[in-house]
Amino acid sequence: MQSHEQLAWLPPGDVWLDDEGQIIQAHGGGMLIFEGRYYWYGENRDVPPGQGNVKGVSCYSSTDLVHWTHHGVVLPVVHDAPDHDLYFRKVIERPKVIYNARTRQFVMVLHIDSPDYKYARVGFAVSEAPTGPFVYLGSVRPNNSESRDMTVFQDDDGQAYLFYASEGNATMHIAKLSDDYLHVEPDYIRIFENEYREAPAVFKRRGKYFLITSGCSGWEPNAAQYAVADSILGPWEVVGNPCRGPGADKTFGAQGTFVLPVQDRNTWIFMADRWKPKQLWNSRYIWLPIHFLADDRIVIRWEGGAAERTGHGGQENA
Ligand code: DGJ
Numbered sequence: 001m002q003s004h005e006q007l008a009w010l011p012p013g014d015v016w017l018d019d020e021g022q023i024i025q026a027h028g029g030g031m032l033i034f035e036g037r038y039y040w041y042g043e044n045r046d047v048p049p050g051q052g053n054v055k056g057v058s059c060y061s062s063t064d065l066v067h068w069t070h071h072g073v074v075l076p077v078v079h080d081a082p083d084h085d086l087y088f089r090k091v092i093e094r095p096k097v098i099y100n101a102r103t104r105q106f107v108m109v110l111h112i113d114s115p116d117y118k119y120a121r122v123g124f125a126v127s128e129a130p131t132g133p134f135v136y137l138g139s140v141r142p143n144n145s146e147s148r149d150m151t152v153f154q155d156d157d158g159q160a161y162l163f164y165a166s167e168g169n170a171t172m173h174i175a176k177l178s179d180d181y182l183h184v185e186p187d188y189i190r191i192f193e194n195e196y197r198e199a200p201a202v203f204k205r206r207g208k209y210f211l212i213t214s215g216c217s218g219w220e221p222n223a224a225q226y227a228v229a230d231s232i233l234g235p236w237e238v239v240g241n242p243c244r245g246p247g248a249d250k251t252f253g254a255q256g257t258f259v260l261p262v263q264d265r266n267t268w269i270f271m272a273d274r275w276k277p278k279q280l281w282n283s284r285y286i287w288l289p290i291h292f293l294a295d296d297r298i299v300i301r302w303e304g305g306a307a308e309r310t311g312h313g314g315q316e317n318a
Contacts, residue, residue, distance in 0.1 A: 007065070007262055007265045007267050008064075008065070008066060009065040009066060009269065009287050010065075010066060010285070010287075011304060012252075012284075012285065012286040012287055012288060012302075012303075012304055013274060013284050013285075013286055013304065014284070015284070016068075016284075016285055018060060018068045018069065018070040019067065019068060019069045019070060020070055022070065023046075023281070023282070024040075024060060024068055024070075024285070025042065025043070025044035025045055025046050025055070025058045025281065026040045026041065026042025026043070026044075026058055026059075026060055026285075027042050027043040027044075027045055027257075027273050027275075027280065027283050028042055028043045028093050028094040028095070028257050028273060029041055029042025029043070029094075029095065029257055029258065029271070030042070030094075030095065030096035030097065030151065030152075030257065030258040030271075031258055031260045031271070032097045032098065032099060032106070032130060033261075034099055034130050036063065037061050037062065037063055037130075038061060038062045038063070038065060038260075039059055039060070039061045039097065039130045039131070040059070040060045040061070040062070040068065041057055041058070041059050041074070041095045041096070041097050041108065042057065042058060042095065042257075043057065043058075043092065043093055043094075043095070043280075044056055044057065044058040044073055045280040045281040045283070046281045047088075047281070051088070052077065052088035052089045053088070053089065053090065053091060053092070053115070053280075054077060054088070054091075054092050054093075055073055055076065055077060055088075056073040056074075056075050056076035056077045056086070056092070057073065057074055057075040057092070057095045057108065057110065057134070058070065058071075058072065058073050058074065059071040059072070059074040059130070059131055059132060061130070061131070065262075071131040071132065072131075072132075074127070074131060074132030074133055074134050075095070075108060075110075075125050075132065075133075075134040075136065077090075077092065085112045085121070085123055085136065085138070085139050086112075086136055089115060090112070090113065090114060090115065090119075091111065091112070091113035091114065091115060091117065091119075092110060092111070092112060092123075093110065093111040093113070093149070094110060094111045094149060094150060094151065094199075094257065095108050095109070095110040096108070096109050096110070096150075096151050096152045096258070097109075097130070098152055098154045098160055098181060099130075100180060100181050101158065102158070102179060102180070103180050103181075104128070105126045105127065105128065105180075105181075106126065106127045106128070106129065106130050106134070107124065107125075107126055107180075107181040107182065108124070108125040108126070108127070108134050109122060109123070109124055109150065109152045109162065109177075109181075110122070110123050110125070110150075111123075111147070111148060111149060111150050112139040113148065117148065120141065120146035120147055120148050121139035121140060121141050121147055122139060122140060122141075122142060122147040122150055122162065122164060122184070123136065123137075123138065123139035124136075124137045124138065124139070124181075124182050125137060126182070137182065140183075140184060142162065142164065142166075142173070142175055142184035142188070143173070143175065143184065143186060143188050145164075145166045145167065145173060145188075146165075146166045146167065146168065146169075147162075147164040147165070147166060147173075148164065148165045148166070148169055148198065149164070149165040149169075149198035149199050149200065150162060150163060150164040150165070150200065151163050151200045151201060151202060151257075151258065152177065152181075153202040153203075153204075153209075153232070155204070155232065156204070159176060159177075160176070160177040160181050161174055161175065161176055161177065161202075161232050162174070162175050162176075162177055162184055163200040163202060163211070164200075165197065165198040165200070165216075166190075167190075169196055169198055169216050170193070170194045170195070170196055171190050171191070171192060171193045171194060171195070172190070172191050172192045172197055172198075172200065172213070173188045173189065173190055173191075174188060174189050174191065174232060174233060174234075175187065175188035175189075189233050189234050191227070191234060191236050192213070192227075192236075192238070196215060196216040197213035197214065197215065197216070197225065198213060198214055198215075198216050199213055199214040199255050199256050199257060200212070200213050200256075201213075201256045201257060201258050201259045201270070201271070202232075202259065203259035203261055203268055204261075205261075205268065205292065207230070208228055208229070208230065208296050209228065209229045209230070209231070209232050210226055210227070210228055210259070210296075210298065211226060211227045211228075211229070211236065212224055212225070212226045212242060212256050212259065212270065213225055213226070213227075213256070214251065214255045214256055218277070219275040219277035220275075220277075221250040221251050221252075221253050221254055221255055221274075221275075222250060222251070222255075223241050223243070223248075223249050223250065223251065224241055224242060224243055224251045224256060224300075225238065225239075225240060225241055225242075226238075226239055226240070226241075226242045226298060227239060228296050239297065242270075242290070242298045242299055242300045243299075243300045243301070244299050244300070244301050245301050245302055246302065247302055248301075251272060252272075252274075252286055252288070252302050253274045253286070254272035254273055254274040254275075254284075254286040255272055255273055255275065256270060256271070256272045257271050257272060257273055258271040259271065259290065260287075267289055268289070268290040269287050269288070269289055269290070270287065270288050270289070270290050270300050271285070271286075271287050272285070272286040272287070272288070273285065273286070274286050288300050288301070288302070288303055289303060
């Protein structure tokens with residue numbers, strides 16, 4: 001159903017504040033839409049220098065994408081167990097949450113790593129409520145393969161998939177998750193072989209699957225690339241950079257993390273992080289609408305002003 005109501009969100013690149021006036025800490029994040037609310041999960045990087053990488057995963061919620069209520073750190077790091085996956089000096093990145101209607105659990109899937117990024121695992125946590133607290137279950141190397149930047153995608157039939165940068169980040173894998181979303185199934189496909197893509201963000205529109213990735217250049221921005229498929233398990237057709245205009249070769253200084261489908265508004269929002277490597281807590285959010293051309297081609301432009309940015313019909317000609 002297409003609505004003509006306008007959809008707006010905060011200005012990309014500005015300082016975004018929560019309901020308490022604090023800078024929103026939801027980096028490398030993802031969004032869950034549940035019972036009419038948006039739940040935004042991401043890395044809380046509000047840690048003093050030398051006090052580790054991350055505070056844990058924070059959750060914010062909103063009904064309008066503009067006003068965000070902070071629900072606190074729903075998966076905190078631990079300080080007293082250096083071997084624990086969530087030890088405060090380790091890497092905890094790119095959390096994504098999906099709801100499992102069968103088990104009635106909210107399942108968080110996230111990148112767990114050592115400070116040198118050699119541990120390369122995917123972790124799982126569960127909660128009875130979207131606002132936590134999440135209970136950490138542990139991490140795996142899916143199919144005995146490395147898993148760094150990752151995302152999960154839940155299809156309309158409830159099947160969930162894990163996309164993860166593997167093989168030294170050279171090749172991305174896609175595997176099904178088990179029915180309870182807590183295990184990675186043994187079969188997987190390899191895509192972007194030796195292309196070094198990371199930061200996967202997946203969405204579906206009119207039966208087609210889209211996957212936007214970044215290149216691998218640490219915290220520095222690079223050119224995005226997207227691929228399209230009729231089936232999640234491939235084949236994926238690599239199309240090219242969806243970004244257009246000044247800054248397009250560097251994804252407008254940002255790196256993708258999620259695509260938020262606001263389907264009743266016929267709008268898909270590309271969510272990206274403009275990292276500040278020396279002040280990760282102060283990194284900015286860049287959310288831009290995705291425009292759809294004929295033949296399942298997409299375009300993302302810098303759209304900074306509120307009037308430019310508000311909801312659109314989704315289809316354009318050139
Ligand atoms: C790029 C990844 O996408 C980020 O999540 C983070 O792991 C940085 N690399 C670290 O350099």
